[in-house]
Structure formats: C-alpha cells, structure tokens
Amino acid sequence: MGALAVLENFGEIDRRRSILETSRNPKSRLDYTIGLERRLSVPGLAENIQLTVRYIPDIFVLNTESFDEYCALLAEKEWESLEAVTGTIIDDFNNELIPRWIEVSLKTRLPGGETDYEVVMDDRQPSWTRQALLTS
Numbered sequence: 474m475g476a477l478a479v480l481e482n483f484g485e486i487d488r489r490r491s492i493l494e495t496s497r498n499p500k501s502r503l504d505y506t507i508g509l510e511r512r513l514s515v516p517g518l519a520e521n522i523q524l525t526v527r528y529i530p531d532i533f534v535l536n537t538e539s540f541d542e543y544c545a546l547l548a549e550k551e552w553e554s555l556e557a558v559t560g561t562i563i564d565d566f567n568n569e570l571i572p573r574w575i576e577v578s579l580k581t582r583l584p585g586g587e588t589d590y591e592v593v594m595d596d597r598q599p600s601w602t603r604q605a606l607l608t609s
Contacts, residue, residue, distance in 0.1 A: 488546070489565055490568055490569055493540075493569040494535070495536060495570060496536055497532065497534075498530045498532055498533060501532055505529065505606075506527055506529055506607075507527070507528055507529075507530060508525065508526070509525070509537065509540055513544055513547065513579070515547070515555075516549075516552075518554070518581070519581040519582075522579050523578075523580045523581070524577075525576075525580075526566065528574060530572055531573045535566075535569075543565075559578070562577045563575060563577045563595075563596055567596060573597065574596070575596055575597070576595040578591060578592065578594075
C-alpha cells in the first residue's frame with residue numbers, strides 16, 4: 474500500500490471514529506451490559522443485516538444518538554466481507570469507548586433465502602474476568 478493510500482485510510486478511520494461520541498460512565502464502578510441493535514444495508518454484501526453491539530462500559534459510554542450516523546457511514550463504503558465490517562466496528566468501538574468487554578455480531582440471510590450467516594467477534598480488557606455477567 475502506497476503512502477497516499479495509507480493516509481486516505483487513516484482519514485477514513487478518523488472520520489468514522491469521530492462520529493462515535495462518548496460521555497462519562499455514570500456508574501463506572503459497576504459492571505453492566507449495554508446493547509444496541511439496528512438493521513444495516515451494506516453495498517455489495519446484503520440489504521438486510523442485523524447488527525448487534527453489546528458491551529460492558531468502563532470509563533465511557535456511547536452517546537446513542539451517534540450510532541445511527543455511524544451506521545450510515547458504514548453503509549456508504551463497499552466492504553469485501555461481513556468479517557471486515559464486524560472487525561472494523563469492534564476496532565472503532567474499542568478505540569473510542571475502551572469497554573471492559575464488547576461483542577459485535579452481524580447476521581444476514583444468504584442468497585437463496587434459507588441459510589442464515591452470522592459473524593460474531595468479541596474482545597475484552599486483559600484484566601476483566603467477570604464472565605458470569607455474560608451468561609446471565
């Protein structure tokens with residue numbers, strides 16, 4: 474990748490991430506989950522994708538008004554795979570929110586209409602160990 478392409482990529486990343494507005498977590502001493510769900514259309518992949526983001530906040534929480542704008546920006550780009558979109562979302566949220574734990578899933582119906590396809594990625598801070606919270 475040439476220097477110009479790298480700079481363009483950084484500009485795209487900055488633009489996307491700047492949309493994700495955060496505020497201080499009012500209950501940062503507690504572990505609790507926040508969930509966001511939305512339908513997403515991704516050019517070249519699928520028209521009707523279910524996006525689910527679940528996270529356990531640390532210092533910051535997402536201002537939910539920015540989620541729709543962020544998703545609209547995702548839909549402007551052509552992606553090579555659902556895995557690429559999912560990985561981008563988890564990277565962006567990790568960068569802006571720095572959650573204790575996060576899970577991002579994208580689910581769609583494959584062409585032909587009988588098979589569902591789902592990509593699920595999760596990440597956590599190395600010191601976070603409250604797994605029981607995720608199963609309740």
